[in-house]
Amino acid sequence: MKVDQATVRHIAGLARIKLTRDEAERLEAELSGILDWVEQLEEVDTSGVEPMTSVVAVTMKMRDDEVTDGGYADAILENAPAREDNFFVVPKVVE
Numbered sequence: 001m002k003v004d005q006a007t008v009r010h011i012a013g014l015a016r017i018k019l020t021r022d023e024a025e026r027l028e029a030e031l032s033g034i035l036d037w038v039e040q041l042e043e044v045d046t047s048g049v050e051p052m053t054s055v056v057a058v059t060m061k062m063r064d065d066e067v068t069d070g071g072y073a074d075a076i077l078e079n080a081p082a083r084e085d086n087f088f089v090v091p092k093v094v095e
Helices: 005-014 021-041 073-077
Strands: none
Touching: 005 021
16 A cells, blocks of 8 residues: 555644654655555455454453451541541632
8 A cells, every 4th residue: 555745744743743855755655564564464364263362361360359348547547637537638629
């Protein structure tokens, strides 16, 4: 696939990248080469390949879902400048 100067400049504009004429010409060739390589990948037969999320078989580590109260409220609020019951007290910021 051939990329032209207008496409390179459009992509650069979307990426907010300022390009000189020489840089745009160089990127035109590089982007065309990348897209040619991607077109080659379309020729590969992947019909017998299972979809996967990782190249290595990984199973999720599971743990028991136990509800706890934490029991750390007093330790957490120990250095609070102001507190009420088990809550931080902060100044009002919205009227």
